[in-house]
Structure formats: C-alpha cells, structure tokens
Amino acid sequence: MRGDDERRYVEYVSARLPWIRKVAFLLCQDWHRADDVTQVAITKLYTHWRRAAAADNLDGYVRTVVVRVFLSERRTGWASRVDLRAEPLDEAAAAEADPAMRLAMREALAEVPPRQRAALVLRYYCDLSVEETAEALGCSAGTVKSQTARGLESLRRALDARHITVEA
Amino acid sequence: MDGGVVHALLKTVAESEAPATTVDIGRAAATGRRNVRLRQAAVACAAALTALVVVAGAGLMLGSRPERPSPPLEVAAPASFETLVQYAEFGWLPDGLTDRTIRTEPDVQRLVASARSKTGVDARMVELAAVPAGHTIELEGGSDADPVLGRPARWAVVEGGTALQWQYASGAWASVTVWDSTDPRAVARHVAESARFGVNRPIRLPVRATGLPQPFQLASVAVTQSTATGGWSAELGYSDTGKRTDLGDWPLSLVALNSSMRTGDGGTVGDPNTTLDGHPARRSDGADGGKGLQVFDVDGVYLELATHAPATTARLPGGLDALFRGLQVARDPSGWF
Numbered sequence: 001m002r003g004d005d006e007r008r009y010v011e012y013v014s015a016r017l018p019w020i021r022k023v024a025f026l027l028c029q030d031w032h033r034a035d036d037v038t039q040v041a042i043t044k045l046y047t048h049w050r051r052a053a054a055a056d057n058l059d060g061y062v063r064t065v066v067v068r069v070f071l072s073e074r075r076t077g078w079a080s081r082v083d084l085r086a087e088p089l090d091e092a093a094a095a096e097a098d099p100a101m102r103l104a105m106r107e108a109l110a111e112v113p114p115r116q117r118a119a120l121v122l123r124y125y126c127d128l129s130v131e132e133t134a135e136a137l138g139c140s141a142g143t144v145k146s147q148t149a150r151g152l153e154s155l156r157r158a159l160d161a162r163h164i165t166v167e168a
Numbered sequence: 169m170d171g172g173v174v175h176a177l178l179k180t181v182a183e184s185e186a187p188a189t190t191v192d193i194g195r196a197a198a199t200g201r202r203n204v205r206l207r208q209a210a211v212a213c214a215a216a217l218t219a220l221v222v223v224a225g226a227g228l229m230l231g232s233r234p235e236r237p238s239p240p241l242e243v244a245a246p247a248s249f250e251t252l253v254q255y256a257e258f259g260w261l262p263d264g265l266t267d268r269t270i271r272t273e274p275d276v277q278r279l280v281a282s283a284r285s286k287t288g289v290d291a292r293m294v295e296l297a298a299v300p301a302g303h304t305i306e307l308e309g310g311s312d313a314d315p316v317l318g319r320p321a322r323w324a325v326v327e328g329g330t331a332l333q334w335q336y337a338s339g340a341w342a343s344v345t346v347w348d349s350t351d352p353r354a355v356a357r358h359v360a361e362s363a364r365f366g367v368n369r370p371i372r373l374p375v376r377a378t379g380l381p382q383p384f385q386l387a388s389v390a391v392t393q394s395t396a397t398g399g400w401s402a403e404l405g406y407s408d409t410g411k412r413t414d415l416g417d418w419p420l421s422l423v424a425l426n427s428s429m430r431t432g433d434g435g436t437v438g439d440p441n442t443t444l445d446g447h448p449a450r451r452s453d454g455a456d457g458g459k460g461l462q463v464f465d466v467d468g469v470y471l472e473l474a475t476h477a478p479a480t481t482a483r484l485p486g487g488l489d490a491l492f493r494g495l496q497v498a499r500d501p502s503g504w505f
Binding site for chain 2: 006009010013014017018021022023025026030031032033035038039042043044045046047049101102105106109120121123124125127152155
C-alpha cells in the first residue's frame, strides 16, 4: 500500500472505529469478542483497501466485512495476537454503568441466534434494505426475510421472559 | 414488534458505555500488509504457497556482513514437507531480530525472525519459506536477477518491498523479500545466499496430544520462541478430513502459550467462565458450529483447544475435556517433546 493509501486507511479507521465497534458489539453482545471481530475486520480492510476505497459506499463495505467476520469468527486466536495486559478490561465498570433495562435488552438480544441477530442488526440498526442485507450476509432475499422474522420472534420471546414490553 | 421499536432497542443497546478498546489499528495494518504479501504469493503460484523472506520495518540496518558463503551442498527438494521436520534454516540475519518462528505444512515451510513491537507497525521481520519440488513462484512484476549461488533467480514486486526468488534445488523455489529497508536487495541477497536447506531437524513441541483417535493427523505446526523474553507459543492444527474447513481452519486446533495468566488479556483471550480440573477455564461455541475450550495456568501454560465443525467434535471421544486431560505439557523448552 502506498503512503497516501496507508494514511487514508488510518484516517478512515480512526474516525469510524467507534461505529465499527458498535456494529460488532450488537452482533457479538460481548465487548471482548466485538474488539476481536473489529480487529480482524480492519485487518481485512487493510488487505483490500484499494478495492474498498474505490467502493461507492465505504461504510457499507466495512459493515459487510464486520458481519462476515462475525459469522465466521475463529475462536482460536493466534497466540501472536495475545496481548497480556497488566490491567484487565474494565467491563464490569461498564456493566455497572448500564441501566437495568439496557442490560436486560442486551441479554435478550444475546439470546437471538447469530444469523438472525445479524439480520436484525443490519435491517433495523444499519437500516439496510432486504436486498442490501442479503448482499452483506451472502444469502438470498428470501432467507433474509425468514431470518428476520425468526429473529424478531426470538427477540420478542426473550424480552417477554424478562417482562420487557416494547410494543409501539 | 415493528421496525421502529427494534431500531430503538438496538440503538439503546449500542449506546451502552463501551470499555476502552483493545483494537490496534497499527497491528491491523502490519498484519494486513503481511497478508497482502502472502496473498500475492498464493495467487501467483496457484495451489502452492510460496517462499518469502520479508524484512519489515523502517530503518532496517544491515548486520555485520559475513564473507560470501560457499555454495551449499546440492540438496534434493522433497515432494512435500514433513510437519515435524524443519527443512530450512537461516544463515545470516540482520542484527536485532530476537524472535524465531517456524511454520510448517506439507506444501510450505516458513521461518520468521522478528523483533517485537508494541504496535506491530514498525516490527522488523524476516520470513523465509520454501516450497517443495514441483511448485513455482511467480510474483507480479518479476525481472531477472543475478543468480543466487549459481542458480536461477529473479526479483519480484511485493507491496512496498522487494522479493528475491531463486531455485534452492532443482525444480524447487524459495524467495526472499525485503521490506522497508534502506538496501533491500543487499539484505535479500545475503539472507538468500546464506540460507540452508535439507537440514531435516526434528521440531520439538511444548505440548503433546495423546489419545487422539485415528482420523486425526497433525497438519500444521507453528512454534515461536523469543530470545529476548524467553516466551514461546505453539499452534498446532489437526485434520480428520485431510483438508481445512470452508472457513480456512484446520478442523481441530490447539494453542499453547507459556503464560500463567488466570484471566483474559482484555483482547483476544476472554475471561474464564468455569473451571476444569481446578484450572480456570472458558467454554465457548463458535459460529462455525465448533466448540472451544480455554484452560488457564496449566503448570504455567495457557491452552486453547477448539473444533471448527460439529462433525469434528463428534469424532472426539469425551470431547475437548478428554482431549485436554490427555495433553502432556512442558513449559521449559528443555523438556519439550
């Protein structure tokens, strides 16, 4: 990658990292895994930067990469990626900052199977059309519709179990 | 439940206060850079991976230059490599590269000499690999080079770097790529001319799996040792099908790291969620349908065992727990198997 390309890559990822992490977190429901998915996704982005930078919708390209990394996540990380830190991630503190309702919603969302959850996140958080979601997931529009319907039903059951009412 | 409600719910969850990120953009760039090089090599030589020697990092300085080495004895390249036998070794290397990695698979062996860096961006690295007889290396932008020890050679273009490829034996190729060096061709040539092939040295491992059922064969090995820190890691891939999964994993993988950590690292390694035989442990399910088991501080060693397909899990009597209990582990390299 040329120097200008590398600079643009770093600028883009630095600016969009919070958003990428949020998408990854919605998919993973776990900040450890979300960061892992994000790390892999931005590595893939670097590898394909020229093609990505030429895309009409760079955010859309990155979103697709994140989703596909999530769906194919490898649990066995390379030992070289292990970063032994003196201070562990302060997830407990973050959790304490969550209102009880937000935590319950997270738990409910986490109960939705991964592909269904991905369909929900892409359709209703990223506001993608059925066709765009199908492209991101690498499946047909019909599959997106069925996964979305099942995901909504799974989410509804999980919310009901926690006595959370979200009807409009 | 309509879309607006779901959107609001997801937005609420997404706005959860995030802990400090462990994402490292510099590390992503460094790894991506390396992937680009490997991808180019892989594309170029079709089914075979290529041999690369990569020197990464700005300001690479040449170490003391040795006398021009004598041509090595002619070796006959094998048709494939044995997973637990080191076939090639470095001769001369630039100064300051304290870590060594060997990665072996039947169709490629790679040796890496590297210097550690917190970000990875400026990490200096030399990677040497060889492919067996019958495989060629055809990277983009090749041009003729002076022979290496009398054997055909060529320069090739690798992103941001310069690769020297040559026939290390009749019909078998190796390559040296120099990255971000002030004198990449000189470094590449010296590394290439001093590399040795056909050394056939057994590779010793810090962990040994006993009791694996017959279908499983060791398919890949990667062992890293640091002379700077005394640290080491080992990654072993096993196959019960003779091939990788669709997602590129070996069906069964085992990682060992000389670390007595008892919690996660805040990044790659998650915190324990259970115990196994008195050790902190973490169980997980993968999106690929496999199972994961991490066990902390097994005599000072961290272990990860994972399957990458449901059928692989089913072929393990007693599952990953039994596999873990059948492991022999040695933290001290003097006791490796």
